[in-house]
Amino acid sequence: MNLSDINAFAILEVPLKSKTNATILYNALLPETESISSDRAISKISLKDSILIVQIEANDLTALRASLNSYTAWIEACISTLESVDKS
Template identity: 35%
Template sequence: MARAKRASAHLELSFPSAKIADAIYGSLKPEEILPEAAKCRTKITKRKNVLCLEVEAEDTAALRAALNSFLRWASVARDMVEMGRD
């Protein structure tokens, strides 16, 4: 059976302010540290109000799973920040 090709993605998430991006960055950064056995590696960086997410995975299924998780976590973190502003 042929070995699956590695897959990677680079996403940039823009937020209304650097303060909101900071809060979400702080929420997601701990998730960047994954066990050695993980099927993917992630790197999260921030520039002003933009979060950059780079994911490298063993295959497209692992990439999709990692992206879905990080995007869901980012969405929840954004919702929490917005609730705190109300």
């Protein structure tokens, strides 16, 4: 996919309790950005202090929505796991 094919994009900024938690989440999601599961959307993740930033570029809204749904589900699962570990 090249940039001329991009018709939709989104940026998610996820503030976390600590930079450690942000790094854990970053490392958990990184393999998803390195594997090519679709030629309709690409994603990049980065960290800014304790904020995880997910950038998704897609060539249509359906692909963007599917990627957003996947990332939000993965992020929710990771945060839930981190909160469970913090309680123990």
